[in-house]
Amino acid sequence: xxxxxxxxTYSIGELAKEFDITPRSIRFYEEQDLxxxxxxxQTRIYCNKDRVRLKLILRGKRLGFxxxxxxxxxxxxxxxxxxxxxxxAMLQMTEQKRAILRxxxxxxxxxxxxxxxxxxxxxxxxxxxxxxxx
Amino acid sequence: xxxxxxxxTYSIGELAKEFDITPRSIRFYEEQDLxxxxxxxQTRIYCNKDRVRLKLILRGKRLGFxxxxxxxxxxxxxxxxxxxxxxxAMLQMTEQKRAILRxxxxxxxxxxxxxxxxxxxxxxxxxxxxxxxx
DNA sequence: CCTAACCCTAACGTTAACGTAAATCAATTT
DNA sequence: AAATTGATTTACGTTAACGTTAGGGTTAGG
Numbered sequence: 001x002x003x004x005x006x007x008x009t010y011s012i013g014e015l016a017k018e019f020d021i022t023p024r025s026i027r028f029y030e031e032q033d034l035x036x037x038x039x040x041x042q043t044r045i046y047c048n049k050d051r052v053r054l055k056l057i058l059r060g061k062r063l064g065f066x067x068x069x070x071x072x073x074x075x076x077x078x079x080x081x082x083x084x085x086x087x088x089a090m091l092q093m094t095e096q097k098r099a100i101l102r103x104x105x106x107x108x109x110x111x112x113x114x115x116x117x118x119x120x121x122x123x124x125x126x127x128x129x130x131x132x133x134x
Numbered sequence: 135x136x137x138x139x140x141x142x143t144y145s146i147g148e149l150a151k152e153f154d155i156t157p158r159s160i161r162f163y164e165e166q167d168l169x170x171x172x173x174x175x176q177t178r179i180y181c182n183k184d185r186v187r188l189k190l191i192l193r194g195k196r197l198g199f200x201x202x203x204x205x206x207x208x209x210x211x212x213x214x215x216x217x218x219x220x221x222x223a224m225l226q227m228t229e230q231k232r233a234i235l236r237x238x239x240x241x242x243x244x245x246x247x248x249x250x251x252x253x254x255x256x257x258x259x260x261x262x263x264x265x266x267x268x
Numbered sequence: 269c270c271t272a273a274c275c276c277t278a279a280c281g282t283t284a285a286c287g288t289a290a291a292t293c294a295a296t297t298t
Numbered sequence: 299a300a301a302t303t304g305a306t307t308t309a310c311g312t313t314a315a316c317g318t319t320a321g322g323g324t325t326a327g328g
Contacts (some may be wrong), residue, residue, distance in 0.1 A: 013304065023305085028143050028286060042293085042306050059241045064198035066284070077252055087263075094249045094256075101242050107193045108235050115228045118211055122221050122228075131220075147274070157275085176276050176323080199303060200314070273323080281318070288311075297302070 003038075003047065019058055029057055032067050034074065060091040063104070073097070137181065139171075144180040153192055163191055166201050168208065197238070207231070 003009050012023045029035050030044075034057055037044045046054075053074070060070040076090055135143045146157045163169050164178075168191055169179045180188075188210070195205040210224055 011305080022287080024284065024288085027306090030238050032285095033149065033202070044305085059244065061285095062238060063245065068284090077248070089252060089259050090256050094208070096251050098246070098249060099245060104196060104238070104242060107197050108238060111197065112232070112235060114211075115232060118223060119228050122224050128222050145275080156317080158315065158318085161276090166315095178275085195315095231311090270300070270328090272325105272327085274323105276321100276323070278320090279318100280320100282316090284314090285303105286312085288309100290308090290310105291306100295303085295305095298300085 003045065007047055010051060012044050012046070015046055015051060015054060019054060023056070026054065029054070029067070032071065034071055061103075105106060137179065141181055144185060146178050146180070149180055149185060149188060155192070162189065163188070163201070166205065167207055168201060197235075222251060 010018075012026055016023045016026060026035070027044075030037070035046075035050055035053060037046045037050050039045065056074075060073065063068075065073070067090075072093070076093055098119055135145075137143050144152075146160055150157045150160060160169070160179075164171070169180075169184055169187060171180045171184050173179065190208075191201075191204055194207065195201075198208070207225070212226055
């Protein structure tokens with residue numbers, strides 16, 4: 001559907017289906033102040049900006065951020081931060097997040113290496129079994 | 135300390151301090167069958183293999199795996215899987231994990247880009263403020 | 269002998285992120 | 299008109315991963 005400005009809009013059910021989550025989750029994110037869709041009467045109407053935000057929430061979750069942390073990132077991102085202090089606090093936060101992400105990259109690298117080894121061992125054993133079997 | 139084979143061993147407190155977690159957590163991992171240290175009477179004695187496993191547990195957690203999933207990975211890794219079926223199931227699991235890790239790498243890349251932008255905006259604003267201030 | 273610093277078990281408490289059920293309302297479809 | 303479909307609120311239930319007492323045992327030092 002489209003709204004009065006001819007923008008595309010979505011119902012809660014549509015977004016739930018698209019991202020494979022339940023409407024309950026989406027309402028919960030709103031309850032936690034991560035979303036604030038328009039309403040028509042009682043019914044929630046999501047615009048494209050809301051949809052992008054939802055996508056960001058889910059990405060954050062995949063990375064192991066809590067909803068509270070995600071909210072912080074949003075506030076950090078949205079705030080038209082104007083005081084020096086706020087800006088510096090913000091830079092500090094981004095640096096913290098960056099450190100976590102770097103750690104995760106390391107972890108993933110190690111884990112992938114280990115998976116490689118496991119897989120190799122498996123393939124060897126499989127080849128072995130097939131030799132004997134034939 | 136060392137055990138009868140002259141291997142290095144650790145108390146629960148030592149490991150807790152080294153990895154910056156509580157003894158309670160370590161005991162909990164044991165309760166979930168992720169660790170099984172020796173005992174001297176009631177007291178737990180951890181060998182180097184246990185220590186490595188603990189390190190793996192924590193790495194898994196950082197990547198957002200549940201303890202149950204980590205246990206699965208261990209069983210997958212430990213099992214002297216000898217039947218074709220087991221081996222193939224194993225390869226399937228590693229592929230699944232790999233997909234998740236790839237997704238996380240993508241997510242991290244995007245998030246880092248976004249952090250870059252936020253940071254850049256911040257630095258610009260900061261420079262701006264300093265110009266006016268001087 | 270007393271205290272401090274470790275270790276132990278058992279069991280109840282807590283937080284995050286929803287799930288689920290009940291009761292209701294509005295718009296279509298049959 | 300009745301039924302289906304999808305929306306709403308309210309509120310209690312659930313799971314994971316520990317935290318937090320409570321109660322008790324053991325060794326080293328003063």
